[in-house]
Amino acid sequence: MQNRKSFKSPAKQKGLALLVLVIIIILVSSTYFISGLSINNVKTDQKMQTQMALKKAKTALMAHVLTHMDQGGGEGEMGYLPCPDRSGSPEGGSDGSCGNKKQNTIGYYPWASLETEILSDNSGSCLRYVVSGSYKNSPYSGMINEDSYGMLQVADDTGTVIVGVNPEDKLVALIVAPGDALTGQSRTFDNASFCGKDYLNYSEYLEGNGVIDNGALAGVDDQDDKFIHATATSSTEATPYNDVFVTITRDEIWNPILSRSDFTQKMENLTQALAMCLAEYANFADNTSRRLPWPVITDLSGNDYRDNTKYQDDNNASNGYSGRFPFDITNSNDAINAAALTTDTLFDMANCNSLALAGAGVTADLVNDTEYRKLWNNWKDHFFYILSKGYEPANTGENNCAGSGACIKVNTAEYAGAVIFSGSRLGGVSRSDKSVVSDYLEDDKGAVFNDEANIANQTGDRTYVYTDPQTDTKNDIMYCIQDKPVDDPSTPSINESEPLTVIECI
Numbered sequence: 480m481q482n483r484k485s486f487k488s489p490a491k492q493k494g495l496a497l498l499v500l501v502i503i504i505i506l507v508s509s510t511y512f513i514s515g516l517s518i519n520n521v522k523t524d525q526k527m528q529t530q531m532a533l534k535k536a537k538t539a540l541m542a543h544v545l546t547h548m549d550q551g552g553g554e555g556e557m558g559y560l561p562c563p564d565r566s567g568s569p570e571g572g573s574d575g576s577c578g579n580k581k582q583n584t585i586g587y588y589p590w591a592s593l594e595t596e597i598l599s600d601n602s603g604s605c606l607r608y609v610v611s612g613s614y615k616n617s618p619y620s621g622m623i624n625e626d627s628y629g630m631l632q633v634a635d636d637t638g639t640v641i642v643g644v645n646p647e648d649k650l651v652a653l654i655v656a657p658g659d660a661l662t663g664q665s666r667t668f669d670n671a672s673f674c675g676k677d678y679l680n681y682s683e684y685l686e687g688n689g690v691i692d693n694g695a696l697a698g699v700d701d702q703d704d705k706f707i708h709a710t711a712t713s714s715t716e717a718t719p720y721n722d723v724f725v726t727i728t729r730d731e732i733w734n735p736i737l738s739r740s741d742f743t744q745k746m747e748n749l750t751q752a753l754a755m756c757l758a759e760y761a762n763f764a765d766n767t768s769r770r771l772p773w774p775v776i777t778d779l780s781g782n783d784y785r786d787n788t789k790y791q792d793d794n795n796a797s798n799g800y801s802g803r804f805p806f807d808i809t810n811s812n813d814a815i816n817a818a819a820l821t822t823d824t825l826f827d828m829a830n831c832n833s834l835a836l837a838g839a840g841v842t843a844d845l846v847n848d849t850e851y852r853k854l855w856n857n858w859k860d861h862f863f864y865i866l867s868k869g870y871e872p873a874n875t876g877e878n879n880c881a882g883s884g885a886c887i888k889v890n891t892a893e894y895a896g897a898v899i900f901s902g903s904r905l906g907g908v909s910r911s912d913k914s915v916v917s918d919y920l921e922d923d924k925g926a927v928f929n930d931e932a933n934i935a936n937q938t939g940d941r942t943y944v945y946t947d948p949q950t951d952t953k954n955d956i957m958y959c960i961q962d963k964p965v966d967d968p969s970t971p972s973i974n975e976s977e978p979l980t981v982i983e984c985i
Contacts, residue, residue: 525601529656532598533725536606536654539593540727545735555853558623558732559616560652563608564589567676571597577610580618581700583630585609585681587674588654597673600656600723604666604684605674607655612701614651614732621785624858625733625903626910633726634705636713638690642726643703647909651727653706655693657684658721661714689718737903743949744839746900747956749854751981752834752843753804753862754898754958758979759830760808761870761895761960765817769979770872771896771960772811772825774802774864777928778914784860794873800941801928804855804862804898814872826852837982860913863899863920865928865943867962870895880962888942889984894959897943897984899924902954921953922946945984959984 543561547553562577563586564570571591578584588606590597599605611630613620620627631650632643643649660666664683668675677683685694691707707720714721736742761769773792782789791807794814805811809823822828832846843851855862867886868874880886880893887894901919904910908918917925922944946953963977 529600529723532600532606533654533656535595536588536598537725537727539595540652541731543593544732555850557736557857558614560610560614561589561592562615562617563587563610565678567678570672570674570676576617577615580612581620582612582698583609583696583704584612584615585696600658602657602659604657607657607685609653609655611651621783622857622859624861625737629729630703632703632705634691634707636688636690636707638705640705646911647729649703651729651732653724653726655685655722655724658723661686661719661721685722686720688716688720693722745854748836748839748841748843749851750898750900750956751836751958752845752851753855754960754981755834756825756831756845757896757898758960758981760825760828762978763817763819763830765819766815769870770815770874771866771870772805772808773872774800774866775805777802777916780914784913787856787859790859800866800868800871802864804859804864811872861901861919863901864896866896867894886962889945889957889959892985893962895962895979896960898958900956902949902956905952905954921955947983957984
């Protein structure tokens with residue numbers, strides 16, 4: 480039998496070749512698709528890793544703000560943020576002091592002090608942290624409360640500010656992920672460390688676009704710094720940058736604090752304690768006519784509202800009866816000229832120590848560096864004081880409100896004086912101008928407060944309205960010093976008048 484060779488027609492051969500080509504194309508396409516899918520997945524995972532680290536860092540910083548005020552030594556201190564790690568002593572620890580007062584500071588996120596794991600971005604670089612000079616715990620700016628502005632802004636690629644245009648919207652802090660090293664950046668790493676200890680070498684981690692530089696702070700008191708956030712394409716631009724960050728706003732700091740059930744009670748306690756301190760000044764044995772000190776002028780323009788010493792009493796007749804609460808009482812002491820009044824700082828008087836607050840079951844100390852003194856230090860711009868002319872230091876006549884037309888009136892009762900705590904901002908005001916009393920006080924108190932003609936001439940009682948309890952539209956707290964006149968100021972003695980006392984205004 481003759482052997483036959485297997486034979487395929489040209490058509491069949493072409494069909495097979497086409498099938499093989501199709502299979503190859505499918506395999507190549509599938510490989511490319513799967514490879515692309517893997518790259519996208521990796522990029523997504525890396526982005527999620529970075530975002531998760533930033534979120535954890537922010538959560539820990541926010542928790543610190545809320546818990547610090549309850550810890551030993553932190554009572555009366557609200558809103559503070561810790562310093563970054565700028566020295567590595569120990570690594571991951573918040574520095575005890577960071578930079579100059581009132582200047583923004585940058586460093587490593589202090590993971591050890593905040594008791595988190597070591598937080599890094601997808602490149603393996605540990606997170607950095609920027610804190611406003613107005614909010615860092617050391618050096619202390621002198622005052623921090625809900626009206627304190629942040630000092631950080633976010634800008635676009637032209638340098639135009641897009642976050643923090645208005646003072647009240649400026650940011651308090653940033654947590655930054657540096658990302659991979661870009662061309663020209665040279666980073667060093669200490670293998671014996673967790674994060675490399677590349678301190679103060681900010682430009683090798685944080686960069687900008689040639690207009691904004693994330694790695695360079697102004698280093699000037701009360702000057703803002705701008706930052707730029709990376710986009711999807713910014714790492715490939717002519718001047719590349721790849722920093723991403725999360726922000727902390729002023730409201731994020733203060734909303735949880737102000738919503739605490741004990742916040743209003745603490746401020747009520749402090750208002751009462753301040754009024755009692757004034758009454759005790761009048762009750763000194765050598766202050767025989769029971770005189771109260773003058774207030775501070777309302778408008779401290781040109782002065783630093785954070786500085787206690789700027790809160791000095793004022794004896795100008797046109798505004799000497801309405802103002803902020805006095806810290807320095809030099810002028811009042813000089814007018815009264817009592818031998819026992821040897822200190823010009825009101826809170827340094829022994830009588831302002833261990834004040835037993837009526838109805839609160841609390842003893843407040845304004846003399847030492849304790850909770851209520853710290854609260855006043857930080858909220859002093861929120862406290863106002865109104866004084867009756869009959870009780871001013873320079874008055875040598877009878878300090879009797881009855882029928883004299885020289886005393887303040889709250890609702891329907893006359894008083895020697897009163898202390899007011901202005902609560903949170905209402906009606907969208909910013910309080911950027913601290914001389915505008917109506918931005919602080921409700922019930923039209925601002926108009927009465929600034930009625931200089933009536934105040935100077937004392938042609939009639941200045942009547943203030945007080946609404947209690949506080950509401951969403953009226954949140955002032957007001958304590959009054961009761962009128963208890965000396966019967967005969969020409970021959971005063973302790974027995975001629977009861978000591979001045981304090982009640983919540985009615």
